[in-house]
Amino acid sequence: xxxxxxxxxxxxxxxxxxxxxxxxxxxxxxxxxxxxxxxxxxxxxxxxxxxxxxxxxxxxxxxxxxxxxxxxxxxxxxxxxxxxxxxxxxxxxxxx
Numbered sequence: 493x494x495x496x497x498x499x500x501x502x503x504x505x506x507x508x509x510x511x512x513x514x515x516x517x518x519x520x521x522x523x524x525x526x527x528x529x530x531x532x533x534x535x536x537x538x539x540x541x542x543x544x545x546x547x548x549x550x551x552x553x554x555x556x557x558x559x560x561x562x563x564x565x566x567x568x569x570x571x572x573x574x575x576x577x578x579x580x581x582x583x584x585x586x587x588x
Contacts, residue, residue: 493528493543496535508533520555524548 524546538544573581
């Protein structure tokens with residue numbers, strides 16, 4: 493929601509903002525009441541104060557426990573993209 497608010501407040505935004513939210517499993521959701529709906533590639537910017545969502549603090553605590561128990565810390569985005577998206581994918585630095 494923070495990214496969605498920044499995008500909504502940025503005049504003349506010329507590119508789509510990216511999120512990993514769709515790949516997050518429902519069991520990892522920390523928004524109270526469930527996932528923020530993405531409809532047609534968009535989220536509705538709430539008119540509530542702050543980011544317009546409330547956090548599930550019990551779920552945050554469970555997430556912290558899972559993080560502490562996980563020994564994997566090094567990311568390899570290139571290998572993941574090659575495995576699941578395109579075997580020829582190569583990481584290129586942004587051009588902005």
